[in-house]
Amino acid sequence: MIVVGLISNNNEMHYREEVAQLAEWCGTNNLSTVESVSSTKFLGVHITEDLIWTTNTMSLSKKAQQRLNFLCRLKSARLLPPILTTFYRGTTKSMLTSCITVWYGNCNAADCKTLQRTVxxxxxxxxxxxxxxxxxxxARCSRKATVIVKDSTHPFHNLFQLLPSGRQFQGIRARSARLLYTHHMKTVENLKNIVQF
Known part of the structure; x- marks a missing residue:
């Protein structure tokens, strides 16, 4: 069972209510023992307690290598590049980029290189x-940001503010200066330049 909650303005009230209801439901249904784990797999993505994505990257890389073996067999059967590309997109690229907007922005350089090596x-x-x-x-972040900007009911809509030019969006403001130099903030800066209204 998974509980997902949105914490905004540091107000955890709704999230805590959900957790309390879950605890009550578990008690009623004799499921009061909850095991703490260091990592879990959700929708095909390995999530660790420290949000380091190496486990996820290694899993994706291993699966991709197996699929590349099939790609090699198809090439040895003298299939044309367009057919091989279609096979790659359907079997390997789709797996490598599943939920990529969630985890890739916080991958370390070694994990990014591992994935790019596969490509x-x-x-x-x-x-x-x-x-x-x-x-x-x-490209996927840009598409996602465009959808959020157009949907005023989206919980993250207020994170996107147009610059005075009216053509580009400013980056997310951080509370700490140290975040300005992380890979994530560099990605946000790149998105700011890509996403055009």
Whole structure:
């Protein structure tokens, strides 16, 4: 069972109410023991308690390598690059980029290189260029941001404010200056330049 709650303005009241209702339900249904785990898998994504994405990256890389073996077999059967690209998109790219907007922005450099190495290997097998993992991530974030901007009822709508030019959005303001130099903030800065109203 999973409880998801939105905490806004540091107000945890609604989230705590959900947890209290869950605890009451568990007690009523003799499910009062809750096991604490260091990592879990949710919708195919490995989430660790410290939100380090190496476990997720290693899992994706391992699955991708298995699928690249099939791609090699198809190439040895002399299939054309467009067919190989279609196979890659359906079997490997779709798996590598599943929920990418959630985890990729906080991956460390080594994890990003591991994923990109897989894409590079696929491109060599296919003998055709493929979009980088970073490009896919930025494109999907841009699409997601555009949807949020257009939906005034979305919980994150107020995070996007137009600059005085009216053409670009400013980055998310951090409470701490140290966040300005993290990979995540660099990604947000890139998105600011990509997302156009």
């Amino acid at each position: 590079n290997t696929a491109a060599k097998i296919i003998s055709a260029p493929l979009p980088s993992i970073l490009d896919i991530f930025l």
